[in-house]
Amino acid sequence: MYGRPTVLFPLALLALLALLTLWIDRTVHIPQHKPDGNTRHDPDYMVSNFVTTKTDMHGNLRYVLAAVEMKHYPDDDSTELVRPRYTQYNVGRPYTQIEGQRGLVSSNGDNVQFMDNVKVVRQAFKDRGEMTMLTEYLNVTPKSDIATTDKPVVILQAPKTVIHATGMIYDKKRRTVQLLKHVRVHYERPESPAPLPANKVKNLNKPSRTITTSKNAGKAKARQSRTSGNAATKTTPNQNNTRTRRPQ
Numbered sequence: 001m002y003g004r005p006t007v008l009f010p011l012a013l014l015a016l017l018a019l020l021t022l023w024i025d026r027t028v029h030i031p032q033h034k035p036d037g038n039t040r041h042d043p044d045y046m047v048s049n050f051v052t053t054k055t056d057m058h059g060n061l062r063y064v065l066a067a068v069e070m071k072h073y074p075d076d077d078s079t080e081l082v083r084p085r086y087t088q089y090n091v092g093r094p095y096t097q098i099e100g101q102r103g104l105v106s107s108n109g110d111n112v113q114f115m116d117n118v119k120v121v122r123q124a125f126k127d128r129g130e131m132t133m134l135t136e137y138l139n140v141t142p143k144s145d146i147a148t149t150d151k152p153v154v155i156l157q158a159p160k161t162v163i164h165a166t167g168m169i170y171d172k173k174r175r176t177v178q179l180l181k182h183v184r185v186h187y188e189r190p191e192s193p194a195p196l197p198a199n200k201v202k203n204l205n206k207p208s209r210t211i212t213t214s215k216n217a218g219k220a221k222a223r224q225s226r227t228s229g230n231a232a233t234k235t236t237p238n239q240n241n242t243r244t245r246r247p248q
Helices: 003-028 198-205 214-233
Strands: 045-055 061-073 078-082 085-088 096-099 102-105 112-122 131-141 146-157 161-171 176-187
Touching: 131 161, 146 176
Parallel strands: none
Antiparallel strands: 045 061, 061 078, 061 085, 078 102, 085 096, 096 112, 102 112, 112 131, 131 146, 146 161, 161 176
């Protein structure tokens, strides 16, 4: 009566070892990729001369994003741009344009990256001249109007200011530029207008006077002669004349 359980125990142990071996094999085995292309970084569509715009709730233009070519990748929902150009607009403020040789847009559109020969131009306004920034990489967040980089930057501020730095945070809403490190500034004071000569300054301080030209002087002299002639020909009664009485 004790023989049957003795035989079943080794069989159960073998079955348990077989299941354990199968579980280990499935755990450490690398699954093979399906040949449907879902895991490959290949574009699913491309667009030439790509342009997209966005406005605010009042219909005012916020930004325009354009590129010579756009490629979309389904594996990470990212978008690559060839020669992108991004222009920011704000009501009552100057626009800012960013361009580069390559660009990358995140899946949700929160970040736009510009790479290779990146150029940022802020339009001149009021008493501030045009500002140009050059770098090799720039990350832009359109919702907050902030552009950042950890690469070397060169900022040209009209008329004659040149700034070199490494790392920058540009806040368009606050109109501020924060330079992170290795900052060098070259500034030239604008030339003031040349002072007037001393003799011209003296002439400006003298009271004004009327200058009679020779033509006007001749007319005045002629009028004076006619007046003198009329006065000479006027006769006055002779008070020395005597009256002679005829004899009666």
